[in-house]
Amino acid sequence: xxxxxxxxxxxxxxxxxxxxxxxxxxxxxxxxxxxxxxxxxxxxxxxxxxxxxxxxxxxxxxxxxxxxxxxxxxxxxxxxxxxxxxxxxxxxxxxxxxxxxxxxxxxxxxxxxxxxxxxxxxxxxxxxxxxxxxxxxxxxxxxxxxxxxxxxxxxxxxxxxxxxxxxxxxxxxxxxxxxxxxxxxxxxxxxxxxxxxxxxxxxxxxxxxxxxxxxxxxxxxxxxxxxxxxxxxxxxxxxxxxxxxx
Amino acid sequence: xxxxxxxxxxxxxxxxxxxxxxxxxxxxxxxxxxxxxxxxxxxxxxxxxxxxxxxxxxxxxxxxxxxxxxxxxxxxxxxxxxxxxxxxxxxxxxxxxxxxxxxxxxxxxxxxxxxxxxxxxxxxxxxxxxxxxxxxxxxxxxxxxxxxxxxxxxxxxxxxxxxxxxxxxxxxxxxxxxxxxxxxxxxxxxxxxxxxxxxxxxxxxxxxxxxxxxxxxxxxxxxxxxxxxxxxxxxxxxxxxxxxxxxxxxxxxxxxxxxx
Numbered sequence: 001x002x003x004x005x006x007x008x009x010x011x012x013x014x015x016x017x018x019x020x021x022x023x024x025x026x027x028x029x030x031x032x033x034x035x036x037x038x039x040x041x042x043x044x045x046x047x048x049x050x051x052x053x054x055x056x057x058x059x060x061x062x063x064x065x066x067x068x069x070x071x072x073x074x075x076x077x078x079x080x081x082x083x084x085x086x087x088x089x090x091x092x093x094x095x096x097x098x099x100x101x102x103x104x105x106x107x108x109x110x111x112x113x114x115x116x117x118x119x120x121x122x123x124x125x126x127x128x129x130x131x132x133x134x135x136x137x138x139x140x141x142x143x144x145x146x147x148x149x150x151x152x153x154x155x156x157x158x159x160x161x162x163x164x165x166x167x168x169x170x171x172x173x174x175x176x177x178x179x180x181x182x183x184x185x186x187x188x189x190x191x192x193x194x195x196x197x198x199x200x201x202x203x204x205x206x207x208x209x210x211x212x213x214x215x216x217x218x219x220x221x222x223x224x225x226x227x228x229x230x231x232x233x234x235x236x237x238x239x240x241x242x243x244x245x246x
Numbered sequence: 247x248x249x250x251x252x253x254x255x256x257x258x259x260x261x262x263x264x265x266x267x268x269x270x271x272x273x274x275x276x277x278x279x280x281x282x283x284x285x286x287x288x289x290x291x292x293x294x295x296x297x298x299x300x301x302x303x304x305x306x307x308x309x310x311x312x313x314x315x316x317x318x319x320x321x322x323x324x325x326x327x328x329x330x331x332x333x334x335x336x337x338x339x340x341x342x343x344x345x346x347x348x349x350x351x352x353x354x355x356x357x358x359x360x361x362x363x364x365x366x367x368x369x370x371x372x373x374x375x376x377x378x379x380x381x382x383x384x385x386x387x388x389x390x391x392x393x394x395x396x397x398x399x400x401x402x403x404x405x406x407x408x409x410x411x412x413x414x415x416x417x418x419x420x421x422x423x424x425x426x427x428x429x430x431x432x433x434x435x436x437x438x439x440x441x442x443x444x445x446x447x448x449x450x451x452x453x454x455x456x457x458x459x460x461x462x463x464x465x466x467x468x469x470x471x472x473x474x475x476x477x478x479x480x481x482x483x484x485x486x487x488x489x490x491x492x493x494x495x496x497x498x499x500x501x502x503x504x505x506x
Binding site for chain 2: 046050051052071072073074075076078080082084085086087095096098099100124126144
């Protein structure tokens with residue numbers, strides 16, 4: 001079943017064409033990654049899906065309804081954790097529910113516990129490390145009432161090992177909650193390791209270059225990252241992207 | 247806490263004590279008459295023995311400061327919120343508010359006495375005028391410096407205008423508000439004393455004019471010490487309130503809430 005559908009979205013700012021006839025979809029419970037070079041207009045696309053920017057043409061369909069220009073239809077995990085510094089972790093996690101739904105402290109505490117942040121619920125964000133803050137930010141999205149989660153390069157500021165840990169953690173959380181996720185990154189390995197499907201965007205103006213169904217079984221383990229099949233698959237995507245650059 | 251204060255504070259304290267010693271010895275050495283410059287010990291003596299004679303003036307001034315400060319900062323906060331939420335109002339009046347600060351409030355005071363007499367009202371207006379500006383400007387700046395990432399997240403998450411204000415902009419501007427309040431707290435003491443100079447039947451400013459016109463320089467110094475003490479007291483009070491309100495700030499690094 002299709003959860004989110006991007007239909008022929010085009011957007012330009014003056015002369016500057018950013019998105020050109022973009023088409024793709026995310027199915028219910030699916031983990032989809034958008035992979036594109038830096039500056040391929042992914043923040044514009046997220047702005048459009050989030051209802052902050054109106055496209056020149058095309059439509060955004062969520063659960064069969066257009067959400068073009070409607071804010072708050074999706075749950076969002078931004079690139080920086082964006083936690084409110086004056087709120088405790090518990091109250092930060094509840095923010096999404098507070099804005100558009102009902103607060104459920106029990107469930108929030110349970111999620112904090114499951115994220116390995118037990119005993120931190122009454123701490124303030126500045127007391128947490130970068131990886132922990134990013135986890136809090138993701139829990140906030142999971143607890144938000146909207147069904148689809150947008151992740152905007154959430155691990156780009158983390159070091160390699162924290163990053164791998166966070167990816168495994170994210171997969172774990174996703175397998176437990178089975179939410180649909182649209183994940184943006186420019187790291188090929190990350191996209192392949194996490195996703196059911198990888199969508200390659202072309203350089204500006206962005207359109208869908210190719211889609212790859214990721215063949216690896218779940219649950220995925222860290223060993224997969226160094227296996228031959230994985231590297232082969234990564235190479236294939238790399239060449240595709242390299243090709244488009246020239 | 248006290249230990250840290252002592253560690254940092256002993257040097258300036260030493261300088262102050264030295265200054266008082268120099269003052270005391272020069273007054274007796276050069277035989278300076280008391281109406282010109284009383285010695286520190288004389289001032290302290292008068293301050294203690296005269297207390298029953300001027301204590302009601304101190305209370306009157308404290309009352310005036312508190313009422314004036316509350317009204318002044320309340321006005322500042324309301325105006326800042328209004329200007330922030332209605333962009334047209336801000337564009338139309340912000341430059342005028344900045345310009346108006348080139349008018350020293352002291353020169354307006356006689357005019358206020360002409361219009362409103364010698365009662366509480368003109369004094370409260372003077373204090374309101376001096377308090378209003380630092381608070382309104384600090385708070386407006388605080389609103390404007392709201393973290394862009396946080397703003398973006400809140401909008402994407404579907405926050406309404408009201409939610410944006412109360413859940414993001416207002417708490418984000420609190421540190422700025424407090425820096426405005428600290429300035430205004432000391433200004434309001436100054437405003438109270440000035441307004442009492444111009445026409446009053448009680449208050450520490452009134453006591454001061456009485457003392458100076460009868461060449462009781464020692465009493466003028468007592469008044470000055472009390473005014474300084476009041477300023478400091480109000481400043482510390484606001485500082486304490488800030489510490490109670492803003493508990494989230496990391497002490498080491500300056501977080502995003504530390505701006506301005």
